[in-house]
Amino acid sequence: MLLSLIRAFIIYTLVVVVMRIMGKRQVAQLQPFELVIALMIADLATIPMEDTSKPLLSGLIPIAALLLAGLILSYITLKSERIRAFVCGSPSIIIENGRINLDELKKQRINLNDLLEQLRSKDISNISDVEFAILETGGQLNVIPKSQKRPLTPKDLNIQTPYEGIPYTLIMDGHIHHKNLTKAGKDIKWLSKQLAEKNLQPRDVLIASLDSNGSLEIQIRERGNK
Template identity: 35%
Template sequence: MPGWVDVVLRSFLFIIVLFFLTKMLGKKQIAQLSFFEYVAGITIGTIAGEVVTGLESNILYGLIGVSIFAGVTVLTDILSLKNKRFREFIEGKSTIVIKDGKILEENLQKERYSVEELTSLLRQKNIFKTADVEFALLEPRGDISVFLKRESQPLTPKDVQLNMPNEKAPISVIMDGKILNDALNATGQTSKWLDMELDKLGVSIDNVYLAQIDSYGELTIDVYDDMLKVPSPQERPLLMAMLKKCQADLEVFALSTENQSAKNMYNKNADKMNDVIKKLSPYLTN
């Protein structure tokens, strides 16, 4: 058999073998690796490459080699799930590197991390002052977990007792100038409605790179022509403006009339309208 044919056959064989071995090892092998998984992955790839290109080697030996490393990796994962000490030995333990806003230099040096590397990890989490950090852990896989001090934590709607509506992920209804009919039907809208909305924006379907419908039923689009300014949806702001105008009109009517009964009626309805505005504000404010 010619050498190049042998290489082709071995290549296809090990592509299939490595694919199934990787599926067996699980997602961690292609996501965040422990030290052992990192070493095993490199070794398996090296053995496979040597067997594929080394025509003088025995292909069976290569299969045995990668199978052994894959089997040991699977066994290690199983033992790690069952035994905490073994897991800590193989994967390592989390290390406290910041406590009460103070960097623990000894722990940082023990993990062979410089202060520049620590600040770089913090910046990736949008944290630029170590003094804002209450507690920081360097995880076994190399990333960092941070708990900010109370006064440095971002304000949430819950903190101000504001009820916010639940939002779902937007659904893409146009991609690359083509309507996704199944996705459009899932939103409860029709192609006729979509054409009307695009007409309002002054955009043709052919010029739409991506169009999405959010949980409020509003259409947002991105067009091929980056110079074209596409207006944002105005239905919710306009509705909010109309409600505020109605509430203001009721207050004006109350001030304009001399009839006490009518004045009380207008003030009562103005208060009701104000309550409606407060309840709908989270939904109608962009």
């Protein structure tokens, strides 16, 4: 029982590390070869976890091998466009200028109901409003509406907008983020002064962020939430 517990912790940690090394893309959108690796890792991880008569290494070594295979294939697909097209496939244009490409739809084995459902999920109810609908290699459908149907942007109205940088989180859950403080060009003295003006200590703050205009937004941690 204790063996299963420890083996489960070891394998779980290893799989988390492996998925982390595989990259962020892994979590969001899987390429076919990445999906295969994820499925195989899941299967390999469960066998030595539940069966203590099997050596743990018999699960760990294939997982490490799959990680290496995945990394090698990622590197190759990054470098070679030909191999990328072969391994990952290429995007398919499903709708072009408001017209469904039925051949491509059949080739991808997508029925009209699925296509309409996907379009509705992107707030498009009329196929004629679509300039392009592209089925990406990861399986998601990206829709580009016709120019007349796109949402209005400030550029369309010739309106100048100020630069909006990314706000820096300076305090999170009572802990000061010194790296962000340096990136924002501020120091601890400045932060202490800002907090002192509001009669606060860092531990009283749930989140404090500094936007590009230099305005510090502070949300105080409520009592009982510590």
